[in-house]
Amino acid sequence: MQNQILHFLKKSEGYISGEEISRQLKISRAGIWKNIEELRKEGYDIEAVPHRGYRLASAPDKLFPHEIQFNLKAKILGKEVIHYDSIGSTMDVAFELAMKGSLEGTVVCAENQTKGRGRLGRDWVSPKGKGIYLSIILRPRLTPNEAAQLTLLSAVAVSEAIKKVCGVAASIKWPNDLLINNKKVAGILMESSAQMDNVRFVVLGLGLNVNTALNHLPPNSTSLKQVTGKQISRVHLIQEILQHLEKWYDILKAKGFPPVLVRWKELSSTLGRRVRIVDPSGAIEGEAIGLDAQGGLMIRNESGIAVKRMTGDVVLI
Amino acid sequence: MQNQILHFLKKSEGYISGEEISRQLKISRAGIWKNIEELRKEGYDIEAVPHRGYRLASAPDKLFPHEIQFNLKAKILGKEVIHYDSIGSTMDVAFELAMKGSLEGTVVCAENQTKGRGRLGRDWVSPKGKGIYLSIILRPRLTPNEAAQLTLLSAVAVSEAIKKVCGVAASIKWPNDLLINNKKVAGILMESSAQMDNVRFVVLGLGLNVNTALNHLPPNSTSLKQVTGKQISRVHLIQEILQHLEKWYDILKAKGFPPVLVRWKELSSTLGRRVRIVDPSGAIEGEAIGLDAQGGLMIRNESGIAVKRMTGDVVLI
Numbered sequence: 041m042q043n044q045i046l047h048f049l050k051k052s053e054g055y056i057s058g059e060e061i062s063r064q065l066k067i068s069r070a071g072i073w074k075n076i077e078e079l080r081k082e083g084y085d086i087e088a089v090p091h092r093g094y095r096l097a098s099a100p101d102k103l104f105p106h107e108i109q110f111n112l113k114a115k116i117l118g119k120e121v122i123h124y125d126s127i128g129s130t131m132d133v134a135f136e137l138a139m140k141g142s143l144e145g146t147v148v149c150a151e152n153q154t155k156g157r158g159r160l161g162r163d164w165v166s167p168k169g170k171g172i173y174l175s176i177i178l179r180p181r182l183t184p185n186e187a188a189q190l191t192l193l194s195a196v197a198v199s200e201a202i203k204k205v206c207g208v209a210a211s212i213k214w215p216n217d218l219l220i221n222n223k224k225v226a227g228i229l230m231e232s233s234a235q236m237d238n239v240r241f242v243v244l245g246l247g248l249n250v251n252t253a254l255n256h257l258p259p260n261s262t263s264l265k266q267v268t269g270k271q272i273s274r275v276h277l278i279q280e281i282l283q284h285l286e287k288w289y290d291i292l293k294a295k296g297f298p299p300v301l302v303r304w305k306e307l308s309s310t311l312g313r314r315v316r317i318v319d320p321s322g323a324i325e326g327e328a329i330g331l332d333a334q335g336g337l338m339i340r341n342e343s344g345i346a347v348k349r350m351t352g353d354v355v356l357i
Numbered sequence: 358m359q360n361q362i363l364h365f366l367k368k369s370e371g372y373i374s375g376e377e378i379s380r381q382l383k384i385s386r387a388g389i390w391k392n393i394e395e396l397r398k399e400g401y402d403i404e405a406v407p408h409r410g411y412r413l414a415s416a417p418d419k420l421f422p423h424e425i426q427f428n429l430k431a432k433i434l435g436k437e438v439i440h441y442d443s444i445g446s447t448m449d450v451a452f453e454l455a456m457k458g459s460l461e462g463t464v465v466c467a468e469n470q471t472k473g474r475g476r477l478g479r480d481w482v483s484p485k486g487k488g489i490y491l492s493i494i495l496r497p498r499l500t501p502n503e504a505a506q507l508t509l510l511s512a513v514a515v516s517e518a519i520k521k522v523c524g525v526a527a528s529i530k531w532p533n534d535l536l537i538n539n540k541k542v543a544g545i546l547m548e549s550s551a552q553m554d555n556v557r558f559v560v561l562g563l564g565l566n567v568n569t570a571l572n573h574l575p576p577n578s579t580s581l582k583q584v585t586g587k588q589i590s591r592v593h594l595i596q597e598i599l600q601h602l603e604k605w606y607d608i609l610k611a612k613g614f615p616p617v618l619v620r621w622k623e624l625s626s627t628l629g630r631r632v633r634i635v636d637p638s639g640a641i642e643g644e645a646i647g648l649d650a651q652g653g654l655m656i657r658n659e660s661g662i663a664v665k666r667m668t669g670d671v672v673l674i
Binding site: 132135136139159181183184185187188191215216229230231232233234235236237238240320334335350351352 | 449452453456476498500501502504505508532533546547548549550551552553554555557637651652667668669
């Protein structure tokens with residue numbers, strides 16, 4: 041009922057009378073008042089003026105499910121949203137939910153992560169209420185070999201969403217970082233559960249520095265607020281991310297990986313550059329010449345030979 | 358203390374006096390009696406003769422951790438064993454434990470599975486106390502592409518253990534079945550959790566028809582008892598399986614996949630045969646000519662072209 045009242049307030053321009061709400065939602069005036077009080081506790085600024093009614097003056101800067109789902113155009117992604125004020129890692133929660141059978145498209149987000157995870161066992165710094173920390177459950181029909189395609193697909197979707205909302209270009213650094221002005225603004229993580237020949241589910245994780253102050257971030261990082269000089273609506277940005285992600289996921293399902301790869305290459309800051317990659321098998325330097333169908337990076341080394349890397353840290357030289 | 362007393366009884370030929378146990382384990386005679394009673398409740402037949410002491414006449418046919426671990430020569434595999442009388446699926450339990458950080462080598466086994474799982478979403482029929490239903494947690498340093506190697510490695514280890522204990526040859530049908538006289542005696546399942554570029558953990562699952570009566574099994578299946586005409590010790594067989602698995606796992610770590618592949622080919626009933634494979638991309642027929650480094654099956658089709666399959670059901674023609 042609380043969500044329905046909120047929906048009413050959002051839809052109505054200006055004031056809406058208690059009578060109107062009462063009539064349409066079949067709830068007593070006292071019931072309305074109680075729910076309005078609850079919404080206020082959540083941080084909604086709701087004005088109440090005698091003889092005019094209620095008006096939503098402002099919503100809190102929180103990633104509440106009903107905020108993300110309000111006017112969301114994605115059909116599958118975000119149909120279920122689970123929100124935490126603070127959690128160890130959204131990845132762990134989403135993975136557990138996926139194990140227990142949660143639906144494709146389920147989103148787990150948090151205002152704050154106490155053990156935010158990055159790639160290769162690293163941390164993801166997750167200051168409260170400033171960034172987007174979310175994980176999404178997908179159940180693609182892919183082989184384990186192909187699952188890494190979803191990392192690249194996500195990078196494309198998040199880059200496009202940032203462009204749409206903030207007007208800035210975020211380039212993709214293989215395999216999973218988004219950079220603005222050569223500084224890291226987002227990281228994408230993929231964790232999967234697979235059998236020998238098929239993926240059971242994939243959890244995509246996103247850490248995105250939105251309104252984060254530079255002094256709360258690691259070196260060589262930036263935030264969208266820092267870049268644009270503006271406070272960005274995290275809810276709006278998540279909606280665009282889910283919509284772009286769903287669009288590309290549908291393309292992948294219909295046409296396979298090639299169109300994703302084409303778009304990835306357009307947005308990449310890695311291809312065509314001289315790079316140095318350090319991974320467990322050692323370091324190599326060369327020109328990043330392309331990706332293969334699994335998302336591996338092809339590097340032409342000093343001797344002119346193309347070498348493939350599936351893991352490691354890329355340094356642009 | 359119960360395990361220590363059991364250990365004592367097992368080690369001693371014939372009777373051991375209560376006095377002796379009391380002295381060595383620093384436990385009262387009443388304490389010994391209480392523990393012996395507990396062991397009897399678990400199904401151990403322990404004789405007690407005045408002036409001579411105790412003697413272990415027989416052990417129950419149960420996969421108790423202390424039974425599996427007694428004289429087990431594997432160092433890592435089986436260091437931790439978790440036993441259920443009945444459970445939905447040992448895979449699910451092991452996967453949850455792995456998520457929570459359980460050590461490499463942890464074994465989950467059950468007398469009975471109510472939702473035993475096979476490959477491609479199928480069931481594994483798991484009659485109580487008759488078969489081996491177990492899952493093992495591994496934490497290999499592999500890429501997601503390479504994880505399927507562990508399925509093949511396990512098939513090699515289980516085939517060798519069956520040979521050692523029962524003296525019969527179980528041939529491997531790609532990717533995960535063991536056959537005796539062309540009938541299925543065991544299936545191997547692998548489920549992994551991975552990030553884009555590295556495996557976090559793998560759970561290997563084994564369903565093995567040991568003393569199962571034919572009328573409790575699906576068509577085209579057999580059991581070791583059926584084949585050999587003898588009751589087989591499940592505990593002994595599990596010990597051999599763990600030992601062979603550890604041996605091959607060590608080889609994989611030291612020398613990579615090639616030696617495993619060589620042995621797999623020796624034990625295979627698939628290679629060199631005309632096969633028909635049905636998978637989501639359709640059916641193909643041809644000669645099974647080899648495996649690739651990821652464990653995929655190479656088939657030379659009618660036109661003489663080599664085609665690779667990572668999934669599907671093989672029918673030997």
